[in-house]
Amino acid sequence: MKISLVAVEPNEQQPCVDCSVRQFSLCAALDRAELRELEHLGRHVHFATCETVFAQEEMTTSFYNLLEGVMRLYKLLPDGRRQIVGFALPGDFLGMTASARHSFSADAIGPVTICRFSRAAFARFIEDKAHLLRRINELAVRELSQAQDHMVLLGRRSAEEKVATFLIGWRDRLGRLSGPAKTVPLPMSRQDIADYLGLTIETVSRTFTKLERDRVIDILPGSISLLDPARVEALAAA
Amino acid sequence: MKISLVAVEPNEQQPCVDCSVRQFSLCAALDRAELRELEHLGRHVHFATCETVFAQEEMTTSFYNLLEGVMRLYKLLPDGRRQIVGFALPGDFLGMTASARHSFSADAIGPVTICRFSRAAFARFIEDKAHLLRRINELAVRELSQAQDHMVLLGRRSAEEKVATFLIGWRDRLGRLSGPAKTVPLPMSRQDIADYLGLTIETVSRTFTKLERDRVIDILPGSISLLDPARVEALAAA
DNA sequence: AATGGCGGTTGATTCAGATCAAAGGCGGCC
DNA sequence: GGCCGCCTTTGATCTGAATCAACCGCCATT
Structure with a gap:
């Protein structure tokens, strides 16, 4: 099990139980049966350097679990000024939005591998799983806390x-x-x-x-x- | 039903069903039975202008639902520089933290009324309520999105x-x-x-x-x- | 080995916002 | 009413970071 900052080459899609980032990710909250169920929903996808995984204002169709590589998450002002709101590392979960559209863009810094879930299927999957919802909460609250730390940095x-x-x-x-x-x-x-x-x-x-x-x-x-x-x-x- | 930016005077604690901020708050996700249950857990508390409701680094003992008034939420650097990470308005839910301690301070701008829940009791209450957990997610994700918008503002x-x-x-x-x-x-x-x-x-x-x-x-x-x-x-x- | 391009560094100058300083305005209190 | 203290505004000056402008180093291509 190794975590890679660079996606080396298209590898076979291994079962979730063997996923190298599982314990760092959302999926740490799932039991074996649930992992097997989830396996049918996720698809590994590769992106090359500087490719965009999703863009600000685009409709959200998927959730993403970053497996390998690094991504930048950023917002653009109409005149082109850019603020990077974070860097994503393996294990990070992307695609949760308040609205039906992405509020920021995400692209690959170097080659990346992503585990992609259809939004609807994933929503159905988590719907009544309280332990998973609590885990998602935990991640969201942690991210919010990091965002607040970053506000201090930017402002002061x-x-x-x-x-x-x-x-x-x-x-x-x-x-x-x-x-x-x-x-x-x-x-x-x-x-x-x-x-x-x-x-x-x-x-x-x-x-x-x-x-x-x-x-x-x-x-x-x-x-x-x-x-x-x-x-x-x-x-x-x- | 009116929303007040200033807590006028200690009023009787009315039942949750009549809560003026209910539909704006977390509690919008609850049915009548749940509201009645929650009623026993929440206590209305008043704070005077500039009083601190909780402080950075303090252990988190409660969750808070702001009912009346406005609060400032801020982080301090060791040398006293301050960054306000947000203002809270009636309906806002405070106290979710990634760790066991508050990551920011919150104090009253003008008199406020708060509905306070013991952390443990509230955690037990929401534990298996998937609809409530989804609502909390929604609020957390919305706040995260606002935080990201604010990063753009601060940085660019x-x-x-x-x-x-x-x-x-x-x-x-x-x-x-x-x-x-x-x-x-x-x-x-x-x-x-x-x-x-x-x-x-x-x-x-x-x-x-x-x-x-x-x-x-x-x-x-x-x-x-x-x-x-x-x-x-x-x-x-x- | 030359050429071109790109990311990064360095230098000169400018400028938006900070800092320093003083003065208004206004409400509370004696 | 008059005094005090706090918040806000305004003015003068300073400065940290932005802007403008080369230039370097390295790789890829020819």
Whole structure:
């Protein structure tokens, strides 16, 4: 069982019981019989780098369980300004909406594999399963809490604090999936990071450079190494 | 049946069926028998202006249904910077948390009345009620969506757009409770608005003044009148 | 090995909003 | 009525991050 940040190649669709992200996902709440039932509803789908899985304003036809890879979730203003509201990792569940349309867009950062459920079938499946509904609640409330943390970041923190908070948060999320590590892979572009933190690409780049000059991080191609994790954590906490 | 932004005076605890905010609240999902059951679990409580109903990091002991008045929900950074993550209005349900502790503080803007439920009792009450769990989901997902909208505002909008978006959003929320109106009551202080929008009090004040100079709004004590709603909406949409 | 393109970095300058400072306005209270 | 304190507005100045503008490094293509 390994969690992959990149979908390697179209693999056979294995049974839900063997699903590598099961215990991190919604499906952790299901028993064996339910998993077998669910198996008929989900279809594995692959998306290539930068492909869009669903777009803002599109009708919601499916729910999605991310299996491999990383996705960016973002909202666009009419004039093109973009705010990334989150990055999705394996185990994340997408497609819950208040209305019948998606309120944000989601596309692949690198190749991804997704487990897709028809909206209607899935809705029927969960309808009377209180334990599953409670699990969905738990996920929704956790996401809401993260969203509120992010509001604090966007509204009240300096560029340096934003970048540090992002590094620590991303490291911790990856750590929960694959265990702790001092080097943090950053599959997303600088522009993505900027749009997530409410900054410009130049400011993100300058801030990374400053942290590197201060011997706090090391900038590597596609990743950042935390030379002084305590300093980064301090910046993130402050 | 009237919805009040201010709790007038300690009133008798009327039965849930007569609750003025029922159809806006969680309880809209309950039938008569369930309402009668719930009646024994909820207690009406009053709070005076600026009193804290619960604080960040405090253990969660209760759930709360706001009946009358307005509350501010906010997070504090260690150095005192504050981000208001939302304002609560009658019908709003508070106290759902991912952990056992509150992730934000909530206090009264003006006098409020709250229907308080013991956490354990309420958890037992909803445990197997799928329709109620679905309703809670609906509320959580709606809040998440609002939070994402607010991230866009905080990360990507100018001061003028922020203020306009706030005015329109607040007007619409009040409108849903008490019908449309051209004059928007603002029970919260300028500082609250600033901390909600990720601005300073001076910038909020200046932006209001500018909109008034442009004949777009009229600044009244405790409220704002929208002279040119279309202009405000345009600023908010842009 | 040259060419072109793209993502990232760096530098110079500008500007929106923050900060610092002072003065109004208004209600509560003696 | 007059004084106090708080909230809000207004003005002057400053500054962190945005904007504008090169430029670098690296890979892919020819």
